[in-house]
Amino acid sequence: MDFSWSDDHRAVRHMVRDFVDREIIPNMQAWDRAGQFDPKIIDRLRELGLMGVSIPEAYGGSGMDYITFGIVCEELERGDTTFRTLVSVHSGLNSMTLLQWGTEAQKQKYLLPLARGERIGAFGLTEPDAGSDVAAMRTSAREDGKVYILNGTKTWISLANTADTFIIFAYTDPEKKHRGISAFIVEREMPGVTTRPIKGKMGIRSGDTGEIILEDVRVPKENMLGERGEGFKIAMSALDHGRYSVAAGAVGIIQASLEAAVQYSKMRKTFGVSIAEHQLVKQMIARISARLDIARLLVARVGWMKNQGLRTTREVSLAKWINAEYAFEAANDALQIHGAYGYSDEYPIERYVRNARVLSIYEGTREIHTLLQADYALGMREDKPLRKMLPGWPFV
Ligand SMILES: Cc1cc2nc3c(=O)[nH]c(=O)nc-3n(C[C@H](O)[C@H](O)[C@H](O)COP(=O)(O)OP(=O)(O)OC[C@H]3O[C@@H](n4cnc5c(N)ncnc54)[C@H](O)[C@@H]3O)c2cc1C
Structure with missing residues (x-):
């Protein structure tokens, strides 16, 4: 590597x-x-x-x-x-x-x-009663001549109100459970598509999150992505790419937390010295710094593997899980170093803490990644190359 x-x-x-x-x-x-x-x-x-x-x-x-x-x-x-x-x-x-x-x-x-x-573009997988348990989704796609007719509600969708092109997952063959899910390219302009925002989020407050409501949306058959019944595989492969970006983004929170912690601890004085001189503050700084390096290395491995055109499901799940936890802990340590000032939005730290919290929820919760990693370690799960792989780099 x-x-x-x-x-x-x-x-x-x-x-x-x-x-x-x-x-x-x-x-x-x-x-x-x-x-x-x-x-x-x-x-x-x-x-x-x-x-x-x-x-x-x-x-x-x-x-x-x-x-x-x-x-x-x-x-x-x-x-x-x-x-x-x-x-x-x-x-x-x-x-x-x-x-x-x-x-x-x-x-x-x-x-x-x-x-x-x-x-x-946006990605509509989650529903009001189907998050981690994707197969519990209810959105349906009924074949009718040259179209599929989609009905259902997707929720907690990033960019729901901003996006023009959605990848939507729906049941074409519900009796087949997750093998009966298919993926569709849906355009905002298609009659029957409406969206509405979700307000009051803890973090990423300036970002758009919302619901997509699909009512008798007639989607041309040529807009099916992959083959009928391949939707679950497509969703999981999409998450391999999304989780890579979440893991890499988490490094940015840790970096920002370290920069803020270093700057503030050198400037703030207690008991006649800068707080950077106190061993317990140093311990927090060392912890943030160590997490930064580990998180960056986990991301680098996945980036290198993606360039080789390899499947990264195990490695990216690990990077996303660990980096999400590290980002929250790093931001929380940086907040502690800021004392009361960390608790105010005059400084960015409380925003890092609120934002970092979502990283352990979306694109597979902490618990789902823990289970995945245990299954790999126990030999209960093994990945084979998919029918279609993301091309490696350089692109030909
Ligand atoms: C800001 C934000 C943006 C999002 N953007 C998108 C998006 O763009 N597209 C999209 O499709 N979705 C999106 N999501 C949804 C996100 O992917 C889901 O919230 C996530 O998959 C978890 O689903 P859930 O919220 O329904 O929780 P649930 O699946 O109901 O889980 C609730 C709790 O139970 C635990 N749990 C569930 N099953 C198990 C198990 N088998 N073992 C142990 N514990 C378990 C979970 O870990 C969690 O702690 C977004 C969410 C947020 C918050």
Whole structure:
């Protein structure tokens, strides 16, 4: 495995960090309080080529490797989880899934405008009674001539109210349980699609999360993604890409927590010395610093494997699980170091804590990843290459 960085990797990190420092961080407190960010940020992400980082240039993307995608996620989340979530869902869950499973015609029609950032993508798997237990979903897709008619409700969907192109999972053959789920490309413009926002979130407050309601939505048969009954596999493979971006983003929270903890502990004085001189404060700083390195290495392994075109389900589940926990613990330690000031939104730390909390819930809860890792260790689970794999890098 080679974890060394190229000049391109360093240049992208520099560009995204500069963008985050200038255009996100100074506005973040206001956007978080308002529950909305300036939509011009999406234009800026598009201009910087960040809406299709690891999509081949032939399909409208920037054609950069998967390590670069991880770097972008880390740097965006150093600013705020909202923007990493946006890129995760649009690129990781939606565009990369179209790249992996789409027909040439689907890629030309849907992937191209998504990778160019002209349209926004979302991913509708979760339902009011079906989160971890995907097979409990109720959304149905009934075959009728040249279309499938979709009915159901998806909830807790990132970008529900912003996106134009949704990947929606529905039962075509419910008696087959998870082998009866199929995936569909659904457009916002299709009659019968409505969305509404979910308000009052603990974190990622400036980000869009909502419900998608599907009422007799007539989806052309050519919009089925993969084969009939392949939806569960497609959803799980999409999560391999999304979880990579969550794990990489978590590194950004740990990095931001370390920067804040170091700066504040050198400045704040108690008992005649800076608090950085106290051993118990040093212990917290050492813990954040160690977590940063471990988390980065877990992400680097997955990025390298993705570049080789390998399946990463085990490694990415581990990285997402551990990094999500580390991000919350690092942010919580940084908050402790800030004392009362950490408890106020005058400083960004309480936002890191609130944001980091979601990382152990979405894209597989902490408990689901714990079970997965135990199953691998016990030899109860083994992954084979899928019928269609995400292409390795360089793209041919
Ligand atoms: C901000 C946000 C954005 C989201 N964005 C999206 C999105 O874009 N698209 C999408 O499809 N979904 C999205 N989700 C939904 C997310 O993926 C689900 O919330 C997640 O899968 C968990 O499902 P649940 O909330 O229904 O919890 P449940 O599955 O009901 O779980 C509740 C609790 O029980 C535990 N549990 C469940 N089963 C087991 C078990 N077998 N063993 C041990 N413990 C178990 C869980 O770990 C959890 O602690 C988002 C969620 C949030 C909060």
